[in-house]
Amino acid sequence: MAGAGDPSTVALPIKGACHCGAVTFEMSVQPRHAVACNCSICRSLGTVWGHGGPGTIVISAEPDATIRYSRGERQLAFHTCKICGSTTHWEAIAGDAKGRMAVNLCLAPPGTIEAIGLRHFDGAETWSFLD
Numbered sequence: 001m002a003g004a005g006d007p008s009t010v011a012l013p014i015k016g017a018c019h020c021g022a023v024t025f026e027m028s029v030q031p032r033h034a035v036a037c038n039c040s041i042c043r044s045l046g047t048v049w050g051h052g053g054p055g056t057i058v059i060s061a062e063p064d065a066t067i068r069y070s071r072g073e074r075q076l077a078f079h080t081c082k083i084c085g086s087t088t089h090w091e092a093i094a095g096d097a098k099g100r101m102a103v104n105l106c107l108a109p110p111g112t113i114e115a116i117g118l119r120h121f122d123g124a125e126t127w128s129f130l131d
């Protein structure tokens, strides 16, 4: 029997949606961890990420449904719903990570983050896990 805090499996696909439902996602592979990052962007957005390789995440939205924000050298584009303000996902738009994406697991059903297991990532300084 798994103890409290041990990661377990969740039903796939992992589905999520912004608050108003204009942007939805489906993740076909369970991420290894749910990741809370302390970099300046993630702290301001208040997100918990589930990372996926190319082809494992499908975003459904009208083409102009999100505001796209990109800054700094990591070349990620963060998408936020224009209507309700929920940050739904990011995608790597250039560089080695191009094609990688992550979805905001705060928008998945309650309990998803706990089931996957939350880890804290030091994106602000060491670029490694703190736990």
Ligand SMILES: [Zn+2]
Pocket (backbone or CB within 6 Å): 018, 019, 020, 021, 022, 023, 081, 082, 083, 084, 085, 086
């Ligand atoms: Zn929305």
